[in-house]
Amino acid sequence: MQNTTLILILAAMGVAAFFIGRGRSLELAGGPGNVSKLHSLPGYYGYFTAIWCLLPAMFLLLLWVMLEAKVIIALVVSSLPEAQQLLSAGELNLLVNNIQNLAAGDAISVETNSVLQEAAAQFLHYSARSQQLLYAVVLSVATLGGLIAWRRIQPDLRARNRVERVLLLALIAASSIAVFTTIGIVLSVLFEAIRFFREVPLSDFLFGLNWSPQTAIRADQVGSSGSFGAIPLFTGTLLITAIAMLVAVPVGLMTAIYLAEYSSRQVRNTAKPLLEILAGIPTVVYGFFAALTVAPWVRRTGEMFGLEVASESALAAGLVMGIMIIPLVSSLTDDAINAVPSAMRDGALGLGSTRSETMLKVIIPAALPGIVGGVLLAVSRAIGETMIVVMAAGLAANLTANPFEAVTTVTVQIVTLLVGDQEFDSAKTLAAFALGLMLFVVTLILNVVGLHVVRKYREQYE
Amino acid sequence: MSSSTSQKVAASLGRRHRKERIFRYSGMLATAVGIVFLVVFFADLIGKGSSAFVQTFLQLDVEMSADVIAPDGEIDLTYADFDGLAKAALREQFPAVSGRSERRELYRLLSVGAGYQIRGLIAADAELIGTTQTIWVPAAANVDMLVKGNIDASTDESQRPISDAQIAWIESMQANDRLETRFNRALFTNGDSREPELAGIRGALMGSFYMLLVTVVLALPIGVAAAIYLEEFAPKNRWSDLIEVNINNLAAVPSIVFGLLGLAVFINWAALPRSAPLVGGLVLSLLTLPVIIIASRAAIKSVPPSIREAALGLGASRMQVVFHHVMPLAMPGMLTGTIIGMSRALGESAPLLMIGMVAFIVDVPGGFSDPATALPVQIYLWADSPERAFAERTSAAIMVLLGFLLLMNLVAVVLRKRLERKW
Numbered sequence: 001m002q003n004t005t006l007i008l009i010l011a012a013m014g015v016a017a018f019f020i021g022r023g024r025s026l027e028l029a030g031g032p033g034n035v036s037k038l039h040s041l042p043g044y045y046g047y048f049t050a051i052w053c054l055l056p057a058m059f060l061l062l063l064w065v066m067l068e069a070k071v072i073i074a075l076v077v078s079s080l081p082e083a084q085q086l087l088s089a090g091e092l093n094l095l096v097n098n099i100q101n102l103a104a105g106d107a108i109s110v111e112t113n114s115v116l117q118e119a120a121a122q123f124l125h126y127s128a129r130s131q132q133l134l135y136a137v138v139l140s141v142a143t144l145g146g147l148i149a150w151r152r153i154q155p156d157l158r159a160r161n162r163v164e165r166v167l168l169l170a171l172i173a174a175s176s177i178a179v180f181t182t183i184g185i186v187l188s189v190l191f192e193a194i195r196f197f198r199e200v201p202l203s204d205f206l207f208g209l210n211w212s213p214q215t216a217i218r219a220d221q222v223g224s225s226g227s228f229g230a231i232p233l234f235t236g237t238l239l240i241t242a243i244a245m246l247v248a249v250p251v252g253l254m255t256a257i258y259l260a261e262y263s264s265r266q267v268r269n270t271a272k273p274l275l276e277i278l279a280g281i282p283t284v285v286y287g288f289f290a291a292l293t294v295a296p297w298v299r300r301t302g303e304m305f306g307l308e309v310a311s312e313s314a315l316a317a318g319l320v321m322g323i324m325i326i327p328l329v330s331s332l333t334d335d336a337i338n339a340v341p342s343a344m345r346d347g348a349l350g351l352g353s354t355r356s357e358t359m360l361k362v363i364i365p366a367a368l369p370g371i372v373g374g375v376l377l378a379v380s381r382a383i384g385e386t387m388i389v390v391m392a393a394g395l396a397a398n399l400t401a402n403p404f405e406a407v408t409t410v411t412v413q414i415v416t417l418l419v420g421d422q423e424f425d426s427a428k429t430l431a432a433f434a435l436g437l438m439l440f441v442v443t444l445i446l447n448v449v450g451l452h453v454v455r456k457y458r459e460q461y462e
Numbered sequence: 463m464s465s466s467t468s469q470k471v472a473a474s475l476g477r478r479h480r481k482e483r484i485f486r487y488s489g490m491l492a493t494a495v496g497i498v499f500l501v502v503f504f505a506d507l508i509g510k511g512s513s514a515f516v517q518t519f520l521q522l523d524v525e526m527s528a529d530v531i532a533p534d535g536e537i538d539l540t541y542a543d544f545d546g547l548a549k550a551a552l553r554e555q556f557p558a559v560s561g562r563s564e565r566r567e568l569y570r571l572l573s574v575g576a577g578y579q580i581r582g583l584i585a586a587d588a589e590l591i592g593t594t595q596t597i598w599v600p601a602a603a604n605v606d607m608l609v610k611g612n613i614d615a616s617t618d619e620s621q622r623p624i625s626d627a628q629i630a631w632i633e634s635m636q637a638n639d640r641l642e643t644r645f646n647r648a649l650f651t652n653g654d655s656r657e658p659e660l661a662g663i664r665g666a667l668m669g670s671f672y673m674l675l676v677t678v679v680l681a682l683p684i685g686v687a688a689a690i691y692l693e694e695f696a697p698k699n700r701w702s703d704l705i706e707v708n709i710n711n712l713a714a715v716p717s718i719v720f721g722l723l724g725l726a727v728f729i730n731w732a733a734l735p736r737s738a739p740l741v742g743g744l745v746l747s748l749l750t751l752p753v754i755i756i757a758s759r760a761a762i763k764s765v766p767p768s769i770r771e772a773a774l775g776l777g778a779s780r781m782q783v784v785f786h787h788v789m790p791l792a793m794p795g796m797l798t799g800t801i802i803g804m805s806r807a808l809g810e811s812a813p814l815l816m817i818g819m820v821a822f823i824v825d826v827p828g829g830f831s832d833p834a835t836a837l838p839v840q841i842y843l844w845a846d847s848p849e850r851a852f853a854e855r856t857s858a859a860i861m862v863l864l865g866f867l868l869l870m871n872l873v874a875v876v877l878r879k880r881l882e883r884k885w
Contacts (some may be wrong), residue, residue, distance in 0.1 A: 069733075164781040171695060174687035178709045178755070181748050185719055188726030253491045258489025275496045280867060281503075282809025284838040285860050288845045292853060293506050323499050352471075352476055356485035377714060384716020386812035387838075392846060411718055415815050418725065436722040440715065447714040448707075 003065065006135060010061075010142060014054045016426045017146045021049025024153045025371060040160035045226055050157040051166055052149035057142035064134050076119055099123055192433030199427045200228045205434060207231060211397035211408075213417060228431050230396040230438070236407030240318045240389060241382040243403055247322025248382075249375055252329025255361055259330075260337050277325035287391030290320035295392055302404060310406040312394040318403065321388050325378050332377065332454070335371025337363060337455045339461050367458075373453030380446035386411040410435050511857025517646035517659060518606040519598040520571065520635060522551040524580060528591050531584055539585055545577035548599060555640070556631060557601045567627055573600040575648070592647045598642065601660040603851035605632055610833025611644060612850055649858060654840065658851030661844070663859050667828045669739055669819070669834030670808060672827060676743020677750060677807050682800050684747075685754030686789075689796070692755070693762040694784050713752035726862050729817060736818035745813050750803035757799020761792040792883035801874040804869040805867050811838035837863050 025045035029037045038045070073096055080095075095116075102120035153159075200319070208229015255275065259268050297315035302309035309315075340363050348358040364371070394406030395416060417432035524547050531542045537884050547571050553559065576599035583590055583597070605622045607613045613622050614630055635641040652662030688709075696702035724745035728734045734741050765788050773783040814820070819835050820843060827834035835843070837859065844856040 002769065160779065164779060167781055168691075168695060171687050171691035174684045175691040175696070175705055177684055177748075178712055178751065179705055181712060181723070181751070182708050184727055185715070185723045188723050188731075189719070192726060203883075235839070251495050254489045254492030255496060258486075258493050262486055262489055263493070271493055271497065274500060275493075277500060278496055280805070280809075280871065282811070282838050282863065282867070284809070284811045284841050284845075285863070288841060288856060288860065289503055289506070291845065292510075316539050321497070354482040356482045357478070359485070380714060380716075384718065386718045386815075387842065390812075390815075393840065411812070413811070414718060414722070418722075419815055419820055433722060433726070436719055440719050442818065443710060443714070443716055443719075447711050451714070458543055 003061070003134075006138060009139065010054060010057055013139075013146070014050045016147070017053035018046035018050040019148060020046075020146070022046035022151060024049075024150055025155075025159075028153065029154055029349050036178070038155050039158050044159040044163050045153050045157070047144055047152070047163045048157075049149040051163065053142050053146035055166070056145050057138050060141055062140050064138070068130055068134075072123065072130060075126055075226070076123050076289070079122060080119060081115060103127070163414050177425050185440060189433050189437045190237065192430050193437040196427060196430035196434040199430070200218045200434075204228060205230050209399060211413070213413070213431055228427070228434075230410075230435065232399040233408060233410050233413055233435070235399060235401070236393070236397070237383055237409040237411075238405065239314050239401060239407055240321065240393060240409060241379060243315060243318025244321035244325060245375070245379060246347060247319055248325035248329050248378060251322070252326045252378075253333050253371070255326065256330040256333035256337060260334055261355060261359060275327050275330065278324065281324070283324065283385060283387040284391070286320050286324050287387040287389075290316050290388055290392035294320055307404055309404040310394065312392060312406045313404050314393060314407045315403040317389050317392040320392065321382055321385055324385070324388070325381060328381060329374060332374030333367075333371050336367040336374065336454075336457065339370060339458055340366045341461055367457075369453050369457040373450045373457065376446050376450030376453070382441040383446075384411065384443050390415050414439070479581045492833055500528070501817055507857050507860060511854060511861050513610045513612070514649065514854040514858035515646050516610075516643045518601040518609045518643050519650065520552075520576075520601045521596060521598050521640040521642070522548060522576070522594050522607075523554065523594055524548060524551045525594045525620060526580075526584065526590050526592060530717060531591055537539040537584065537588060537591070539581060542581075543577075544580040544584075545572075545574065545582055547820035548572055548810060555635070555638075560589055564627065567625060568631060571602055571605050571628060571631060573602050575600045575660045578660075598644070600648065600659045601641070604628075606659060607850050607854075608632060609636075609641070610854075620848060625649075649855065653826045654822060654835070654843070655824060656822075658847075658849050661852070661855060663837065663862060665823060666835050666837045666859070667862075668839035669742075670836045670838075672739035672830055672834065673746060674804055674808060676830065677747040678800065678804060680743070681747040681750050681754055681803065685751050685800070685803075686758050686796055688751075689755050689758030689762060690784055690789065692714060693759050694780070694788065699862060708873050709752050709755050712748075713756065717749055718812040718816065720745055721813030723748070724813060724817045728792075735831050737821050737823070737835075738831045739834045740830040741817050742814050742819055742834075742836065743830075746807040746810060746816060749810065749813065753803035753806060754796075754800050757802065758792070758796040761795025761799065762788060764795065765791045791883070794877055798874045798878045801870050801877070805870040805874075808870070809838055809863065809867060811836065811842055814839050816840075837866075 022042045022045055023037055025042045026032060026035070029035060029042075032140075035042060076099060077092065079098065098116060099119045100123065102116055103123040138142060153214055205228050208227060209231050210227045210229045211232045212227050259271060263271065291312075295311060295313060298313055298316045298319070299309045299311055302313075344362055344366060348362040349355070353361070389409045389412050393409060393412060395408055395412065396406050397408050398412075400407055414432045414435050417428055417435075504813070527550075529545065530547055531537055531544075533542070549572065552568060552572060553565065556568060559565055579599050581595065583595070601609075604613065605628075608615065608624055608629065609632070613624060619626050632641065648660055649662045651664055652660055653665035655661040692702065692705065695703075724741060728741045728744055729736055734744075762790065769787050769791065770783050773787050774780075814836055819839050821833060821835065822843070823833050823835050825832070839854055841859050841863065844852045844859065847853075
């Protein structure tokens with residue numbers, strides 16, 4: 001980092017500005033004994049000065065770093081000979097890359113000629129000049145800001161209010177990052193997906209039955225036309241999700257009921273943390289277990305019954321994913337059951353129903369919205385789960401409902417399409433973003449509905 | 463009438479109690495499923511991985527021949543045939559071995575690490591040239607697997623990656639005390655390697671460390687600031703509702719989508735380097751931000767209003783109330799939430815695949831923009847390798863990862879117990 005020194009200098013200046021501002025306020029007040037003459041405590045005058053000193057300078061520095069490379073490249077390109085300025089954007093890009101490599105002294109891979117050499121020299125020249133200019137401008141802005149603040153310090157300056165206003169703006173900015181993240185996700189995925197849908201019609205993608213994203217590198221290549229029908233991926237995702245839910249929902253539900261209603265305190269206090277461990281195990285570890293232990297076991301068991309089981313079956317991935325989701329289902333169910341007023345439970349028990357009847361006929365129906373909301377969240381988790389399926393489910397896009405066959409999922413395809421070195425503009429990589437958009441939209445809907453139902457339900461009994 | 467009702471009840475009682483019992487047992491069964499899985503999982507993991515912490519070494523009497531190391535009178539560390547020295551030393555032990563193919567088979571007992579080790583010795587101390595040194599060098603992965611019993615010597619020769627002759631040599635070395643299993647230090651000091659016996663998790667650990675450093679530096683202040691604003695200052699309006707809904711949703715967005723965001727924004731748009739811990743840390747901090755915000759808000763909420771009122775009553779401004787009183791009291795809860803978020807970030811791998819942290823990287827990263835990988839991604843990479851020896855190392859790496867996660871969670875629990883106040 002070439003700007004580390006500059007940032008360190010700025011930090012030192014900020015600290016100095018704090019003490020100068022503080023000293024100035026004390027001086028104007030007439031010594032530490034007369035602090036009451038000041039509007040704010042002396043420290044606030046210090047912060048005030050430091051903010052004036054640092055904020056504009058930091059802003060400028062950030063802007064500079066963001067624009068520097070582009071400006072320099074534009075300058076270098078504009079000084080290139082006429083012929084090279086007429087190159088296409090891609091070729092120009094390559095040329096600029098070569099120039100940069102050459103300037104960085106990494107010239108082994110670049111064929112050099114005098115034009116390139118000259119451009120590289122110019123690049124270095126501009127870079128050095130820009131660096132000098134940056135130091136000069138940023139440091140003078142910092143000094144100027146500090147001076148302005150120093151001049152404005154008066155005993156009746158409302159320094160605390162000003163400092164607090166800046167602080168409040170910083171807090172607002174921090175809390176807005178969540179919104180910007182969402183916007184960033186939507187925009188980044190949406191733009192690439194739109195580019196994809198320009199090449200592949202939306203209807204082909206949503207309703208096509210054939211998924212083979214290998215596109216031809218040369219026009220005369222055989223058998224890799226690239227077809228992007230996502231139905232096999234959707235069914236594969238649904239199949240694995242369904243298997244996972246078949247494991248997680250009954251087991252999670254019954255676990256929550258047993259621990260809430262039947263078990264002794266001791267059992268509950270040991271079983272709950274143990275089950276929490278399941279939620280803390282990284283998904284890549286589940287994936288390893290699914291691929292190396294569960295899948296061979298499923299295969300052997302299947303063969304014992306004379307069944308043909310693929311070595312990367314949907315069943316193995318789904319089973320392990322189900323186990324992973326048990327804690328989520330059981331903790332949300334537990335919340336829902338606990339929210340049911342005990343009067344309802346006591347009433348049912350008082351009328352002579354057994355505990356299971358109380359549970360099944362009174363409490364579960366009353367807690368059903370909360371449980372359903374929890375299940376929706378679990379489904380969303382299963383759909384978006386990546387590592388287990390990448391490691392334990394296959395890559396073959398089979399359109400099947402047979403859990404013993406290999407299927408592939410949306411997340412697996414996103415990973416396989418984007419891992420490795422690819423051109424970023426090909427339909428193949430863009431397809432990953434289209435899949436990402438589908439994934440984001442579906443899980444978003446599930447999450448919004450699930451969270452809404454869970455919260456509404458909780459309020460109902462409060 | 464009433465007697466017939468009670469008769470009906472009495473008659474159905476057996477059936478109802480039976481149902482009750484079934485319900486109860488199915489509850490027990492469900493609870494057992496999770497716990498049994500946990501037991502099987504850990505037994506399987508430890509059974510598979512604990513042997514990776516030791517490794518087989520062979521003892522060689524290496525003659526540091528000056529002709530090989532310094533052919534022109536000067537030490538040639540780049541091109542000298544250090545492997546050849548190790549091979550010659552092994553040949554000494556088995557003078558009966560002759561013929562090219564048989565010798566080649568003998569050499570396969572050695573790891574390529576043997577040559578590196580001799581080179582390291584020479585580089586550290588040139589005085590050794592011309593002497594004969596007795597050293598322990600790593601054995602090839604297949605030898606290691608045989609010694610640990612992972613390759614069954616009783617199967618047919620064509621069914622195993624190690625020949626009858628090799629087994630005989632190994633047994634003779636064992637009989638002469640020239641073969642030993644020792645602690646596998648390479649696992650913790652080396653970067654990744656194509657050779658299982660040389661592969662280690664140091665590179666991945668450092669990558670994870672740099673990433674978590676970026677994550678904590680970014681996510682902790684931003685998360686705490688956001689929580690303070692939302693809890694203490696935000697007016698009840700649409701914007702704060704929107705932020706609130708957003709945070710809850712972000713906590714449930716699939717992590718791979720964050721990877722897509724990182725790829726599109728940080729790598730393609732901002733042109734940050736691929737495979738760098740810096741980008742990984744940025745993505746992970748976005749991922750853990752909701753966790754930290756939610757935990758911090760809960761911590762702030764648990765500070766009783768009387769504290770705020772007392773401070774306000776003494777003339778503090780709202781900022782002073784928050785920064786002088788509420789925040790210090792809520793800190794333990796916030797830190798606990800941060801540690802939980804960090805442990806989630808440490809185990810995360812899907813978004814890292816998107817930003818190119820799956821590359822095969824041998825060098826241990828030394829900074830935030832060096833190409834690196836992370837511990838969970840290393841596990842993913844090794845799990846894909848067909849060699850039996852990598853499966854063992856994968857399990858060992860998982861044990862290390864789980865160990866770190868356990869440690870972080872323990873710290874969080876202790877912190878909560880020690881520092882949290884009951885009001």
